[in-house]
Amino acid sequence: MAGKKGAGVLELAVLGLLHESPMHGYELRKRLNALLGMFRAFSYGSLYPCLKQLLTSGLIVEDRPEEPNVALALQSRRSKIVYKLTADGKERLQQLLTEAGPASWEDEGFGVHFAFFSHTRADVRLRILEGRRSRLEERLESVRAALARTRERVDSYTLELQNHGLESVEREVRWLSELIGRERAEQEQQAHRSSSLTSQDMPRETDR
Amino acid sequence: MAGKKGAGVLELAVLGLLHESPMHGYELRKRLNALLGMFRAFSYGSLYPCLKQLLTSGLIVEDRPEEPNVALALQSRRSKIVYKLTADGKERLQQLLTEAGPASWEDEGFGVHFAFFSHTRADVRLRILEGRRSRLEERLESVRAALARTRERVDSYTLELQNHGLESVEREVRWLSELIGRERAEQEQQAHRSSSLTSQDMPRETDR
DNA sequence: TTCGTCATGTAATGGGTTACATGATTAC
DNA sequence: GTAATCATGTAACCCATTACATGACGAA
Numbered sequence: 336m337a338g339k340k341g342a343g344v345l346e347l348a349v350l351g352l353l354h355e356s357p358m359h360g361y362e363l364r365k366r367l368n369a370l371l372g373m374f375r376a377f378s379y380g381s382l383y384p385c386l387k388q389l390l391t392s393g394l395i396v397e398d399r400p401e402e403p404n405v406a407l408a409l410q411s412r413r414s415k416i417v418y419k420l421t422a423d424g425k426e427r428l429q430q431l432l433t434e435a436g437p438a439s440w441e442d443e444g445f446g447v448h449f450a451f452f453s454h455t456r457a458d459v460r461l462r463i464l465e466g467r468r469s470r471l472e473e474r475l476e477s478v479r480a481a482l483a484r485t486r487e488r489v490d491s492y493t494l495e496l497q498n499h500g501l502e503s504v505e506r507e508v509r510w511l512s513e514l515i516g517r518e519r520a521e522q523e524q525q526a527h528r529s530s531s532l533t534s535q536d537m538p539r540e541t542d543r
Numbered sequence: 544m545a546g547k548k549g550a551g552v553l554e555l556a557v558l559g560l561l562h563e564s565p566m567h568g569y570e571l572r573k574r575l576n577a578l579l580g581m582f583r584a585f586s587y588g589s590l591y592p593c594l595k596q597l598l599t600s601g602l603i604v605e606d607r608p609e610e611p612n613v614a615l616a617l618q619s620r621r622s623k624i625v626y627k628l629t630a631d632g633k634e635r636l637q638q639l640l641t642e643a644g645p646a647s648w649e650d651e652g653f654g655v656h657f658a659f660f661s662h663t664r665a666d667v668r669l670r671i672l673e674g675r676r677s678r679l680e681e682r683l684e685s686v687r688a689a690l691a692r693t694r695e696r697v698d699s700y701t702l703e704l705q706n707h708g709l710e711s712v713e714r715e716v717r718w719l720s721e722l723i724g725r726e727r728a729e730q731e732q733q734a735h736r737s738s739s740l741t742s743q744d745m746p747r748e749t750d751r
Numbered sequence: 752t753t754c755g756t757c758a759t760g761t762a763a764t765g766g767g768t769t770a771c772a773t774g775a776t777t778a779c
Numbered sequence: 780g781t782a783a784t785c786a787t788g789t790a791a792c793c794c795a796t797t798a799c800a801t802g803a804c805g806a807a
Contacts (some may be wrong), residue, residue, distance in 0.1 A: 379760075497578075
């Protein structure tokens with residue numbers, strides 16, 4: 336009853352965006368696709384059912400701004416349904432942002448998790464980044480191995496594709512390494528700053 | 544009942560690999576994931592049903608090599624089921640490789656189509672490459688627009704993600720442009736070679 | 752008044768995964 | 780003889796898409 340399966344990436348994305356500001360579905364989708372446009376695009380056919388489900392789960396509520404403008408009020412056939420997070424929703428979001436597992440570093444989920452890193456605990460951020468990096472490195476290794484095995488007898492297009500893929504992933508690995516470096520530096524600074532306390536518990540770096 | 548819906552990308556990938564050489568399922572999957580490892584990975588749960596469907600469609604057949612080695616023959620409990628293309632299968636493959644449409648340049652399909660470019664007509668190759676490039680350019684533009692619109696009030700992680708995405712896509716666009724250039728040069732050479740024929744009707748066979 | 756965009760939804764479908772179940776072959 | 784890997788399959792489920800249907804609103 337409690338921790339049912341959510342709508343995957345979408346749930347997190349929706350909760351995350353709604354946390355920043357209440358919105359209606361149409362706008363939500365635009366922001367969604369602007370945010371993740373490079374990686375994926377969602378359609379209404381998945382968004383609205385997701386919103387519905389979040390509603391019935393009590394994670395969001397419809398928030399109709401109740402125009403004080405009486406003139407408009409009478410013919411306010413509802414269009415625009417603005418959604419906002421409930422307390423439960425915020426809690427759920429926090430929970431989703433705290434679990435650093437495959438879901439957060441695999442291809443589908445990484446982008447979304449990363450997009451909301453500013454609401455994520457520093458140690459979780461680090462583990463996600465490292466998780467993704469080692470995932471990509473595994474992939475590199477296995478593809479490189481396969482490439483070496485079939486060195487001969489590959490046509491040029493296949494080779495071209497492999498190489499481009501390889502380079503793309505290598506590039507992402509470098510990017511991740513850079514980010515990891517920054518994160519670690521920040522953590523050390525943090526630790527340094529609070530070195531007057533016991534140096535082993537450094538829990539509080541809430542959000543920016 | 545001729546041209547029903549196939550198993551998406553998998554169908555093409557399987558037909559393409561089997562065209563190069565007959566194989567059994569397990570090996571097929573390995574080659575598949577070696578070939579496309581950077582982009583996607585298939586599981587047996589999708590591969591075997593796909594093979595089954597291709598069998599019943601008559602596009603592939605089981606090819607049990609019937610060992611002439613009599614000593615082994617008696618205890619040849621079948622493991623390894625080797626599949627190979629039928630004539631229909633080759634035709635179907637050719638058909639799949641000839642259609643240059645969204646399916647061939649959208650994210651899911653592009654890699655697979657590209658991987659078998661050496662079996663693809665030159666003009667189709669060009670149209671697919673151009674299709675993908677313009678698709679990516681659309682994406683770039685829309686994301687850049689969104690980025691410009693929300694210039695302020697973006698947190699640094701989101702910005703970082705957007706930028707990385709942008710650069711990745713820009714990189715792919717450059718790669719595509721390079722390939723397109725090569726393809727065009729090749730086509731011109733080809734045209735040049737046959738310039739002894741009517742020299743005036745060659746300027747633009749790249750319709751569209 | 753009509754067209755394009757904003758806005759909300761649903762039903763059918765689809766392509767694929769996970770987890771499971773089973774057995775053969777190889778290496779130690 | 781036992782563990783790892785090779786090898787084949789199935790059933791249940793999942794997340795999301797496509798295509799469809801509806802209607803409000805602003806601008807031409």
